[in-house]
Amino acid sequence: MNIGLIGNGAIASYVQTALAQRPHSIAAVLVRQTRVADNPGTYVDSVQGFPDDLDLVIDCAGHAALAEHGPAILQRGIDLVTVSLGALADQNVLQSLEAAAHAGNAKLHLASGAIGALDCLQAARVGQLEQVTYVGRKPPAGWLGSPAEKVIDLEALRTGAQTHFEGTAREAALAYPKNANVAAAVALAGVGFDKTSVRLIADADVSANIHEIQASGDFGSFTFQINGKSLPDNPRSSALAAMSVISRLDSLSGVISL
Structure with a gap:
């Protein structure tokens, strides 16, 4: 899969390391505008900067990033995985994401985060x-x-x-x-x-x-x-939350899903 990331913090770092062991590639990473110069070949500062051939975007940046960038990603027809589930408690954010997913015929996949059961x-x-x-x-x-x-x-x-x-x-x-x-x-x-x-x-x-x-x-x-x-x-980022992102990706890309 050709993958885009949102964020470059601890969870994003874990995801990038794990993806290096899998048959996927990271095409672009969405970061703040001030960080683009750190890696101009990969970093972008807007959803419009993502290439057209992305199969999936993984949100590793939190509630505000999901609310800001999620609708535009889904509207482009790109599926999105996120651990920022708390953002969906805001009805306006939830409705915006749902409308964009319908418009783009895309799906928002929720990673389980730091909990099981x-x-x-x-x-x-x-x-x-x-x-x-x-x-x-x-x-x-x-x-x-x-x-x-x-x-x-x-x-x-x-x-x-x-x-x-x-x-x-x-x-x-x-x-x-x-x-x-x-x-x-x-x-x-x-x-x-x-x-x-x-x-x-x-x-x-x-x-x-x-x-x-x-x-x-x-x-x-x-x-x-x-x-x-x-x-x-x-210390504020859960190891299991980062692992759940990769687990969700493995499920989406595998022929057998549990």
């Missing part, structure tokens, strides 16, 4: 899925730069845990654009943004990012938990 949720919603709760627990430093700073003193939290957010997945995704993509993934796989309950916790006694899903319905009930590691290049 989404296939179970998708199957369970075929019946009556009654309750879904997502709990996100990180060390205090993992919440720096987020609204958690307005609720608790993160630097002073040396022991124990404090909840700094309780609400819906939509509220979490919109308030925590850099921290709540997992909540959005759970919502999209299950009962939706407004029916998914979310609790976000700063915990000084943990060293990993811990994600937990609790769900019940006609299928029974389950609890899923994962202790996630970050990428070495960026």
Whole structure:
């Protein structure tokens, strides 16, 4: 496949390294205008700069990039893979992406990001899925730069845990654009943004990012938990989120899809 990327951060770096081991090529990377001169043969600063023969674009740059560039990519008829699922909590962004995908006869593929068990949720919603709760627990430093700073003193939290957010997945995704993509993934796989309950916790006694899903319905009930590691290049980027992009690409390009 001939692939375009959006972004050149830690996740994009991981994706580029992984793609080098696969029969795909990176034709262009969309970056800020000020970065184009760093690699003028590959870097572009607009969707119009992408070549016409792209098979797929992978978004590695976050909510704002998906909202800004996603519609133009889809309208060009190019499929798009993203881990920026929290952006879809904004109805205007969602509707813009859906309209562009229809107009361009293209698809927006959602990578699972830093969480698992989404296939179970998708199957369970075929019946009556009654309750879904997502709990996100990180060390205090993992919440720096987020609204958690307005609720608790993160630097002073040396022991124990404090909840700094309780609400819906939509509220979490919109308030925590850099921290709540997992909540959005759970919502999209299950009962939706407004029916998914979310609790976000700063915990000084943990060293990993811990994600937990609790769900019940006609299928029974389950609890899923994962202790996630970050990428070495960026402690705020999930290693599994980067891996999920490559997994999604492998599924799309393979003859057997799971």
